[in-house]
């Protein structure tokens with residue numbers, strides 16, 4: 001009898017992992033340990049850990065996602081993938097090893113704004129000088145959507161929860177400044193997403 005595949009699956013993760021990995025290969029050259037905030041299904045964690053064998057990848061998320069992440073981790077059985085750690089940006093972060101970079105995808109538009117503020121404050125506190133923060137997802141610029149599909153997505157997000165929504169790049173950048181994160185890159189990505197990179201001063 002065939003076993004049922006119960007792993008959670010995101011088509012978006014499947015689609016965006018290659019273009020994100022292209023940047024991570026470059027950005028994480030020489031990095032030893034990377035923390036992922038909001039690992040979700042766990043698909044990015046296994047793909048990036050498998051593709052970047054010199055990096056120890058720490059998966060994390062709210063506890064409700066851990067069972068799914070563990071299913072992906074069990075299938076791939078990668079020596080350089082650890083976790084999942086219970087990490088809620090609104091709570092004290094768990095005891096973690098020294099981290100060279102923090103990566104988070106599609107989280108800023110899902111968390112309420114006060115949680116986004118917490119995310120940046122805690123990223124700034126967690127990273128040592130020179131550490132990178134890489135944030136992937138849709139952004140608005142100058143108060144405007146970058147595409148009609150992003151506008152539709154934002155309406156849909158707010159219908160799910162009024163505290164969700166595509167964030168303004170300028171407000172995100174202000175949080176980064178408060179956290180002593182210097183803007184390094186703003187990369188255009190497929191499907192009207194961005195890959196933003198900061199370095200801890």
Ligand SMILES: C[S@@+](CC[C@H](N)C(=O)[O-])C[C@H]1O[C@@H](n2cnc3c(N)ncnc32)[C@H](O)[C@@H]1O
Pocket residue numbers: 010013037038039040041044061062065087088089090104105106107110111115
């Ligand atoms: C749309 S999913 C993105 C998952 C994955 N990174 C991806 O790109 O598919 C949003 C993620 O943000 C996480 N998240 C929401 N609120 C959070 C919080 N307060 N602390 C940490 N993660 C949170 C959710 O649990 C979820 O995994």
